[in-house]
Each structure stands twice: as C-alpha cells, then as structure tokens.
Amino acid sequence: MQFGTLYSYWNKEWDCNTADYLKLIEKISSIGFDILEINADHVYHMPESDLKKLNDLRNQHGLKFTLNSGPSKEYDMASDNKVIRQQAIQYYTKILEKMPLLKANTLIGAIYSYWPCDFTSTNKELAWKNSIACLRHLGQIAEDLNITIALEVLNRNETYILTNCQEAVDYCKQINSKSVKILLDTYHMNIEEDSIPDAIRYAGDWLAHLHVGENNRKLPGMNNTIDWPAVAAALHDIGYDKGVVMEPFILNGGSVGNAIRVWRDLSNNATPQQMDNYIIQSLNFLRKTFAIKN
Numbered sequence: 001m002q003f004g005t006l007y008s009y010w011n012k013e014w015d016c017n018t019a020d021y022l023k024l025i026e027k028i029s030s031i032g033f034d035i036l037e038i039n040a041d042h043v044y045h046m047p048e049s050d051l052k053k054l055n056d057l058r059n060q061h062g063l064k065f066t067l068n069s070g071p072s073k074e075y076d077m078a079s080d081n082k083v084i085r086q087q088a089i090q091y092y093t094k095i096l097e098k099m100p101l102l103k104a105n106t107l108i109g110a111i112y113s114y115w116p117c118d119f120t121s122t123n124k125e126l127a128w129k130n131s132i133a134c135l136r137h138l139g140q141i142a143e144d145l146n147i148t149i150a151l152e153v154l155n156r157n158e159t160y161i162l163t164n165c166q167e168a169v170d171y172c173k174q175i176n177s178k179s180v181k182i183l184l185d186t187y188h189m190n191i192e193e194d195s196i197p198d199a200i201r202y203a204g205d206w207l208a209h210l211h212v213g214e215n216n217r218k219l220p221g222m223n224n225t226i227d228w229p230a231v232a233a234a235l236h237d238i239g240y241d242k243g244v245v246m247e248p249f250i251l252n253g254g255s256v257g258n259a260i261r262v263w264r265d266l267s268n269n270a271t272p273q274q275m276d277n278y279i280i281q282s283l284n285f286l287r288k289t290f291a292i293k294n
C-alpha cells in the first residue's frame with residue numbers, strides 16, 4: 001500500500017497555485033508520504049509548463065500524484081441536460097489527457113455527478129442512466145491512457161447517487177469498464193455501511209483507492225472511532241496494494257471549512273508545528289497498523 005494525504009490539510013482555502021504545490025511536494029516528501037493527492041480542477045486549469053515543473057519535482061522525490069475531483073454543477077454527468085453532460089465529458093477528457101504529464105494514473109471523486117449535492121433533483125434512476133452513459137465513454141479514454149477512475153461512495157448528506165459499497169459495485173458493473181472502479185472512504189462508510197470491514201471485503205478488486213479519516217474527519221489514529229486494525233485486516237484479505245490517502249479536515253473557516261461543514265476548531269488550536277506533528281503521527285500510525293495482518 002502507498003500512503004498519502006490530500007493537499008488541503010494545512011489550508012482553509014481550496015486554492016493552491018503552482019508555487020504552493022511545489023512547496024507541498026517538498027513538505028509531503030520530507031514527512032515520508034508516498035502520495036500527494038492534488039485537485040483535479042487545478043490540473044485542468046494549469047498550463048503544461050507548470051504541470052511539467054510539478055512533475056519534475058515529484059519525480060525527484062519519488063512521490064506519486066493522485067487527482068481528487070469534486071466537480072461543480074456545470075460538469076454534472078447525472079444531469080438531465082445534455083449540454084451539461086457534454087461539458088462534463090469535455091472537462092474530464094481534458095483532465096485525463098493532462099494526467100500523463102504528471103505520471104498520474106488515478107482520478108478519484110464524485111465524478112458521476114457534482115459535489116456537494118444540493119438535492120434539488122433526486123431522481124436516482126435517471127441520474128444512474130445519464131452518468132453511466134458518460135462514464136462508459138470516459139472509461140474508454142481512461143483505459144487507453146492506462147488511468148483508473150475511482151468513483152467515491154459518499155454519505156447521504158453529500159449525494160443520493162452512490163451511498164454504499166454494494167450499490168457502487170452494481171453501478172460499476174453496469175459501466176463495465178476495467179478503468180472505472182470505486183473509492184471507499186472510512187468517514188462516509190462509518191455513516192452508511194453496516195460493517196466497514198465487510199464493505200471493503202465486498203468491494204474486493206473493485207476497490208481502486210481508499211480514503212481514511214476518523215468519524216469527524218480527524219486524522220487516522222487521532223481518536224480511534226474507526227476500528228483501524230479491522231480495516232487493515234479487511235485490506236489484507238482482499239490483497240489491497242493501492243493508495244491509502246488521508247483527507248483530514250480539522251480547521252474551521254474558509255472555503256474548505258465551509259464545504260466540509262467544520263463549524264468549530266477540531267485541531268485544539270494547533271500551531272503550524274502541531275499541525276505537522278499530527279500528520280507525522282498519523283502517517284506513522286497508519287503504516288504501523290496497516291502493516292499488520294490481524
């Protein structure tokens with residue numbers, strides 16, 4: 001398994017320019033991560049010359065990038081508006097085509113629709129039909145580029161389309177592309193699944209990426225609301241050898257705090273040094289816990 005973090009841990013805003021990413025690559029590498037999960041929309045907008053700078057520094061440090069997408073409503077594949085679905089296909093085609101410049105081969109997120117959902121439309125049958133057709137098309141492009149798209153299963157407060165592992169597997173079977181698989185996130189599973197380890201076992205080879213976080217999105221190991229040894233055992237049972245990426249959100253305020261609904265400080269008013277210590281400890285915790293076959 002390779003361990004990573006989402007880029008936004010230290011920041012209250014989603015924005016991250018090229019210079020910020022270059023600093024993050026240095027920092028993430030020095031902490032000992034294998035993966036830096038970056039924002040797919042930033043890649044979409046970034047000129048190729050900047051992508052090359054990111055890739056050069058990534059390569060120097062032996063780091064991998066994964067791309068995280070929380071698409072806006074204008075790129076909603078589940079929309080009943082054909083123009084919006086076409087925009088979504090064009091948007092993701094451009095992202096997929098830029099990924100080889102970063103040597104990135106995993107695109108993840110709620111790319112079957114938009115995020116966070118505003119629930120103005122909840123026609124699930126129609127949403128499945130519309131988004132499955134788009135993902136069949138994108139799956140072919142991803143396959144040609146040797147990229148895996150991992151669809152994130154979310155909790156009921158963020159989507160109505162894929163809310164547990166079983167329906168995500170059913171959905172992927174209908175897409176029927178070896179490049180379109182699923183992402184499970186312990187934070188969402190903790191709300192929706194009867195058993196997190198059983199959901200992981202059910203996913204089996206469909207599991208292409210894993211997000212890890214505690215019940216309130218604190219860093220793994222920070223409060224142990226998730227049974228981490230049981231998660232580790234399930235991952236070993238399915239022979240999981242892909243990305244394990246934390247998505248910690250412990251700072252309130254800003255566009256990040258608002259989108260994630262962090263309405264109080266969860267960091268214990270951490271200094272920048274303490275923020276570093278938390279993530280170093282969490283990475284050590286994950287490496288130790290996930291190395292053991294229970």
Ligand SMILES: [Mn+2]
Binds near residue numbers: 152185211
């Ligand atoms: Mn997630």
